[in-house]
Amino acid sequence: MSTIQIRNRRASYEYEFIETYIAGICLKGTEIKSLRQGKAALSDSYCVFFKGELYAKGVHISEYEKATHYNHDPRSDRKLLLNKKELKKWERKIKERGLTIVPVTLFINDRGYAKLKIALARGKKVYDKRDSIKEKDMKRENDRFHKIL
Numbered sequence: 560m561s562t563i564q565i566r567n568r569r570a571s572y573e574y575e576f577i578e579t580y581i582a583g584i585c586l587k588g589t590e591i592k593s594l595r596q597g598k599a600a601l602s603d604s605y606c607v608f609f610k611g612e613l614y615a616k617g618v619h620i621s622e623y624e625k626a627t628h629y630n631h632d633p634r635s636d637r638k639l640l641l642n643k644k645e646l647k648k649w650e651r652k653i654k655e656r657g658l659t660i661v662p663v664t665l666f667i668n669d670r671g672y673a674k675l676k677i678a679l680a681r682g683k684k685v686y687d688k689r690d691s692i693k694e695k696d697m698k699r700e701n702d703r704f705h706k707i708l
Contacts, residue, residue: 564664565666567664574683579676581676581677585639593622595667600618657681660678663676
């Protein structure tokens with residue numbers, strides 16, 4: 560069984576992660592089949608609270624090719640499954656200034672269930688982004704130097 564792992568690479572560049580959770584995600588039959596083929600994208604996605612429940616918005620799961628007229632909407636909102644205690648904790652933190660919940664990774668676990676790694680995040684300033692790029696470049700240079708030796 561191949562491991563499916565779809566990452567939101569832009570999230571780590573745009574946001575500073577404070578806390579992460581792994582949440583279950585409610586999917587329809589054609590959505591999970593398309594996800595098993597690796598046809599999903601997390602760019603420009605975010606999470607919102609609606610009536611005390613957490614939903615992922617903007618997660619794109621392509622339509623399943625072999626489905627008939629029972630196919631799903633690729634951009635529909637998907638409910639995330641967390642404990643009530645965790646939901647209430649994060650809902651309180653979201654009300655703080657400048658915090659948001661961002662999907663980081665979409666994957667299928669060992670038992671075959673789709674999971675979404677989400678992070679409570681704070682937006683980075685321009686100078687923080689420059690620091691991130693500088694650190695990444697220095698790490699790359701160190702790796703090259705150690706490969707030569």
